[in-house]
Amino acid sequence: MSILLLGISSSVWAIAAQDYVMPIIWLVILLAIVSIDNPHEFQFFLKRFSQIGVTLISISLLQIIFRRAGTVVLAVHQFPLVYSEGLREAILLWIRFMILFVLARVFAQVSLFHFLLFMNKSRFSLEMSLLLLTTLKLIPFIFTEAKRALWFLCFRGINIRQLSLRHKFWALKKLLYPLLMRGMHYTSYSALALELRGYGKRGAYRIPQAYPLQGIDWILILFIIGVNSIGIFQIF
Amino acid sequence: MLNQLRTHFPEGRHYLVFQRHEDEINSYFEQALYTRFQFLHKNELWSKASEQLPHWGRLIGWVPDHFQLLFLSESVEMEIAEAIALKKNQFTVGLAEIEAANLLLTKLKIAHLAKRNPFFLSQGETKMLWLLCQWAKFPEHLIIGNLPAHLSQQRLPLVFDFLTASDQLAQELGFHGPTIILGCEHSQHECYSPLLEHITWEVRDQWPLSNEDNFSA
DSSP states (O other), X not given: OHHHHHHHHHHHHHHHOSXXXXXXXXXXXXXXXXXXXXXXXXXXXHHHHHTTHHHHHXXXXXXXXXXXXXXXXXXXXTEEEEEHHHHHHHXXXXXXXXXXXXXXXXXHTSOHHHHHHHHXXXXXXXXXXXXXXXXXXXXXXXXXXXXXXXXXXXXXXXXXXXXXXXXXXHHHHHHHHHHHHHHHHHHHHHHHHHHHTTTTXXXXXXXXXXXXXXXXXXXXXXXXXXXHHHHHHHHO | OHHHHHHHSOTTSEEEEXXXXXXXXXXXXXXXXXXXXXXXXXXXXXXXXXXXXXXXXXXEEEEOSSSOOOOOSSSHHHHHHHHHHHHTTOSSOOHHHHHHHHHHHHHTTOGGGTTSOGGGOOHHHHHHHHHHHHHTTOOSEEEESOTTTTOOTTHHHHHHHHHHTHXXXXXXXXSOOOEEEEEEOGGGGGGXXXXXXXXXXXXXXSOOOOTTSOOOO
C-alpha cells in the first residue's frame, strides 16, 4: 500500500511537473530508499541504468535540437543552439526515466505473495490476481530460458558475433523453438498451480492471512502526504 | 582448460578416471563451461568473452548429469543432423547429414526415436540423445562425468558398445573420433569392465583439474 502510494506520487510528479524541483525530490527519495534497503544493489542498479544511457542521450539531444522555445541558453556565433524549453525537457526526460527505473526496482523487491495479499485485501477477484501475477512471473522465466537457449546454441560451436545477417536470423529462429516448448511446459505447471490456489472457485474468496500496515508503512505514508502537500503548496 | 585437457589426456587413447565423488568431473565442467558464461548484461553477448564458449564448444563435448538439457530442433534426427552439419560449417541440413544421424541412432539402437520431439523423451533417452549430439560435434575431448546415471541396465551395454566402436564409426563418417573421458567412482568400477577389455582405454586414479585453475583457451 505504501509502496503503491510512493509509486503513484512519484510518477504523477514526474509526468505532470513543469519544473525540476519536485521530480528531483522524488528521485532523491527513491534513490535513498534503494540505497538504504540494499547498498550493494544500489551500485548494480546504477550500472544497469547506465546501459540505457546511450538511448537517453540520443533522445535528449533530439529534444534540445528540435525544441526551440523559451530563452536562448547557448548560442554559437550568435546562432541559437540550445533553448531553455529544450534543455528543461531533456533534463526532465532523464529524471523521469530514472524514477521509472528506480520504481521498477522497488516494486521488484516485493514478493509475489505480498502482491497477492494486497490485491486480495483490495477486493480484486482471486482469478484476476492470480492471472496477473502468473503473467508477471512469466517475464523473468522467458529471460532465463532465452539465456539458457543462447548458451546451448553457443555450445554447439556457433559464434554469433561472426555470423552473417542471414545466419543471425537463423540463430534467432533456433532460439524460439526451445522457448516455445519450455514456455508451454511452464504454463501447464502454472495452470496446475493456479487450480491448487483456488483459481476458478466460485464467489469471493478472502485469504485468511492478515496484511496490516506496519509502523514503517505509516511513517512512509505520512512522509508522502507531507512531500505532496509541499509540492502542491509550492504550485499555488 | 583446453591445454590442460590436451596435456593430461592426450589423444590416441580413451580414459577412465576415478573421481572422489560422482559429481567431481561434472561440477568442474559446469563451473568452467556453464556458470561463467551465464551472461548478466546484454553487452557481454557481443563481447570477446562470448567467443570463448563457441570455441570450447567445438573442441569439447560434455554429457552432464544433473542438468536441464535443451534441444533446438523439432526431431531427434534433426538435432543430431544439425550437429553434424555444423561440424562441416553448414547451417542447412542435407540428406547426407540425416543419413549419418540415422546411422548413429541405429548404432545406439534408438532408431525408433528418430522422428520424436526431443522435449518429450525420457531422462535416459534424453541423455543418449545428448551424448550423440556431443559426439556428433566430433570434438577433441568428449567428457562423460557419470555415464550410468539415468541409464537402465539394458541401455548401458549399448552405450559401451557405441563408445568402443567410436573411432571406427567416426572414420566411416569421415571425421576423427574424440578422446573419450569417462568419470567413475571406485564403487562402480566393475560396470566399466567391458570397456577395459579394449586396449585403447587407460585408467587414471584421479581427476587432475580443479576449479582454481586459470581457464584459458
